[in-house]
Amino acid sequence: MYLRILFLLLLCSLNLELSASSNDDFAFDGFRGANLSMDGTATITPDGLLRLTNTTKLLKGHAFYPAPVRLKASPAGKVLSFSTTFVFGIVSENRDLSGHGIILALTPSKDLSGAIGTQYMGLLSPAKNGNASNHIVGVELDTIQNPELGDINANHVGIDINSLKSNASYPAGYFTDDNSGGEFKNLSLISGEPMQVWVEYDGRGMQLNVTLAPMGVAKPRIPLLSSTVDLSAIVLDDMYVGFSSSSDPFLTSHYILGWSLKVDGQARALHLPSLPSLPRVVTSGKSRNSWTLWVSLASTLFVLCTVAGAAFIVRRRIKFSELMEDWELEYGPQRFSFKDLYQATRGFRDQELLGAGGFGKVYRGVLPSSKEEIAVKRVSHDSRQGMKEFVAEIVSIGRLRHRNLVQLLGYSRRRGGLFLVYDFMPNGSLDKLLFDRTRPTLSWVRRFHAIKGVAAGLLYLHEEWEQVVIH
Structure with missing residues (x-):
């Protein structure tokens, strides 16, 4: 049994x-x-x-x-x-x-x-x-x-x-x-x-x-x-x-x-x-190379025929030269031309200097096309290593939206330098309000309001945005 x-x-x-x-x-x-x-x-x-x-x-x-x-x-x-x-x-x-x-x-x-x-x-x-x-x-x-x-x-x-x-x-x-x-x-x-x-x-x-x-x-x-x-x-x-x-x-x-x-x-x-086939990314490598060759030949003939005009153009291009690589094309809306930033800050004159820190100087500017006031941070970056990841992170941070965070509008770069474009804050930074003795002392009510704003911004960066940003 x-x-x-x-x-x-x-x-x-x-x-x-x-x-x-x-x-x-x-x-x-x-x-x-x-x-x-x-x-x-x-x-x-x-x-x-x-x-x-x-x-x-x-x-x-x-x-x-x-x-x-x-x-x-x-x-x-x-x-x-x-x-x-x-x-x-x-x-x-x-x-x-x-x-x-x-x-x-x-x-x-x-x-x-x-x-x-x-x-x-x-x-x-x-x-x-x-x-x-x-x-x-x-x-x-x-x-x-x-x-x-x-x-x-x-x-x-x-x-x-x-x-x-x-x-x-x-x-x-x-x-x-x-x-x-x-x-x-x-x-x-x-x-x-x-x-x-x-x-x-x-x-x-x-x-x-x-x-x-x-x-x-x-x-x-x-x-x-x-x-x-x-x-x-x-x-x-x-x-x-x-x-x-x-x-x-x-x-x-x-x-x-x-x-x-x-x-x-x-x-x-x-x-x-x-199995279905993968879509192909259309690339025109041969035509691009041929076009580059013809442009180079045409440019050489033009330089030989018009030395004075070519010298002027070369000098102007050197002044406003930029670095642009293929991987940056998708960042078009977030990239500013260096020429616009140069004109906006009047050639990065000292009279437009707002402040300086460990990562570079900040200048006030007015965009020539829209007349919008901006702040431009000039950051030194001599190494190409990590530039792709750096720019990708800049564009990612540019998607941050919070009332207590200064809006990062975009960037521009040329050899040896990176330029970050922010919204202009006409009232200046918090440290000036706290430590500038020429201004009235902030009351404790306003100081507490400022502390809450800073905390709200940090909470958004650390927990509320889709990516964690450590400040």
Whole structure:
């Protein structure tokens, strides 16, 4: 009798495990007509591409399989083995710059409204990053280096456990299957070319493997990343699986072309010829080079024929010369011409000087076109290293809007110098009101009002804006 009861219990346990694994098996060879749970900028294009972000807004996007995936046969049991593969592509408007990458995530909920974009990729926030209560497992394809998160470079793959600070990471690439033991070949995640990722977890060996290769290349035998991690305490019985991404700070489209997953088995192979194609960024390299050549020849002939006129033009251009690189084109509305700032401040005369500090001098100016009063801070910056990140941060800060913060209107730069343009404050700075003995002493009521304004501005910077700004 006892043997019969034991047999029935084992049979029920086996059936439970089989039912837990047989329902969690799906494949998308393109997403036309697919039933996914999406929010933010995520959408499915008419061609069947799953587009997580676009090049019109600096926002985050999420796309999840609508039903939870059962990853445990019992609440106290081990995490079942699972396998998933997907093809992705990152298409940026800038050839060498992009927004933050893509992360494949297992989460206890599809609601990530409390997460922010930027380096947190729409998955977490600074307050929750690293919390054991997150119950999040992710594989990130990161295209921007964030030192505060321990990123190894701006082109890597990482395994994330409850945090965007990866447990393990490696530069993006793959190991070839040859007799030399596997030669490593680098891949650029922002190349605009489709690539395939395989993520496999061995429940018994507690081994998590991540493999990357160009689309069309057979899955390499040697994984890019291999980490021993027990997911039992991290993963809940039912988890949602999907993608999260953010296009900030550079406008970028993140695409998923196809995706399959299977619990307690091998994910179905994607039918690569059926996948939709990535859009191409049109570049006219040959025509640009030819045009540059003809302009150079024409300029040379013009200089030889009109020496006096050319000398005047060269002298004027040197006076108002600026540095403008391709990656700055998207910042057009936030960039001022140096000529306008030079005229506005009357050549940065001492009579227009408002003050000076450790980072440079501040001048009063009036824009010649709009007659708007501005304040121009002249910052010395002799090194080109970090200029892209510096300008991107300036433009990001320029989106701050608060009544107690001086509005940053934009910037201009030339060799050896950076110019920041602010709203002009006709009443001067707070320190003059406090310490200038030629002015009436501030009452305690006005001082308390000023303190509350400063605190409100700091609260907005530290907690209320979508990005944390440490002042």
